[in-house]
Amino acid sequence: MLDTxxxxxxxxxxxxxxxxxxxxxxxxxxVTVGGFVIGMLCIxxxxxxxxxxxxxxxxxxxxxxxxDGALARIQGISDSGGFLDIVLDFIFYNAVPFGFLLANxxxxxxxxxxxMLSFVGTGTTFLAFAIMANKYQLNSPDYPQKSLYYMGGLAxxxxxxVALVLFCLFPQYFPWLAGLFAVMCWITTAARIxxxxxxxxxxxxxxxxxx
Numbered sequence: 001m002l003d004t005x006x007x008x009x010x011x012x013x014x015x016x017x018x019x020x021x022x023x024x025x026x027x028x029x030x031v032t033v034g035g036f037v038i039g040m041l042c043i044x045x046x047x048x049x050x051x052x053x054x055x056x057x058x059x060x061x062x063x064x065x066x067x068d069g070a071l072a073r074i075q076g077i078s079d080s081g082g083f084l085d086i087v088l089d090f091i092f093y094n095a096v097p098f099g100f101l102l103a104n105x106x107x108x109x110x111x112x113x114x115x116m117l118s119f120v121g122t123g124t125t126f127l128a129f130a131i132m133a134n135k136y137q138l139n140s141p142d143y144p145q146k147s148l149y150y151m152g153g154l155a156x157x158x159x160x161x162v163a164l165v166l167f168c169l170f171p172q173y174f175p176w177l178a179g180l181f182a183v184m185c186w187i188t189t190a191a192r193i194x195x196x197x198x199x200x201x202x203x204x205x206x207x208x209x210x211x
Contacts, residue, residue: 010066018070028072028081035064036088039095046099046168054099055168061092062161090123096164100174111178118182121189122155129196136203155184 021031039061045054065085072081094116101112155163163181167174 011070014066014070015074018067018074021067021071022074026071028068028075029084031064031068031071032081032085032088035061035068036092038064039092043095043099043102046096047102049103049171051168051171055165058096058164058168062164065089065157086127090119093119093123093160096167097178100167100171100178103171104174108174108178111175111182114182115178115185118185118189122185122192125189125192125196129192129200132196132200136200155181155188159184 038057041057042054042061045051045057068081068085072078097108097112097115097119100108159181163177166177170177
């Protein structure tokens with residue numbers, strides 16, 4: 001929901017930093033993998049209830065996610081890089097609620113599981129439509145720089161980052177915050193299912209069987 005407004009603001013500083021990394025010979029894929037490794041440290045940090053440290057690695061992971069895209073636009077966007085980026089992103093997203101589950105199983109288990117299930121909904125609708133969009137050569141008007149068709153919604157990248165930050169700042173309220181964000185994810189999932197099905201139904205040729 002907020003990505004279309006935030007991305008133009010973050011693009012200039014990311015482009016500046018990416019240009020310097022490019023001069024050092026650092027590739028977009030290296031930034032992607034490095035950011036993922038850093039981000040996955042959130043699991044032990046959250047399990048130990050070191051929430052400030054977990055917040056730092058989460059922010060660094062999200063920074064690298066924007067930076068690898070800026071670097072790829074300098075060095076050349078590739079399908080392999082786009083694949084690696086989206087796969088590692090979804091693994092990281094689920095790592096955060098898993099870390100909160102380990103921190104306090106009695107309080108957080110249900111809400112962590114619900115949030116991970118919600119991420120399945122947003123992730124599968126996003127990826128399934130991206131596959132079909134590629135088949136019909138559809139382009140995303142709001143995110144033309146993305147390697148995959150970017151299907152928006154109420155819970156996009158910006159909202160997810162805000163949610164992850166709030167989880168770490170107010171861990172005692174994780175059940176409430178996770179439940180609220182899960183609702184946002186399911187609204188997004190429902191909207192994407194409806195929009196995707198309607199769009200593809202209009203594009204798909206009807207096949208008639210002759211007896």
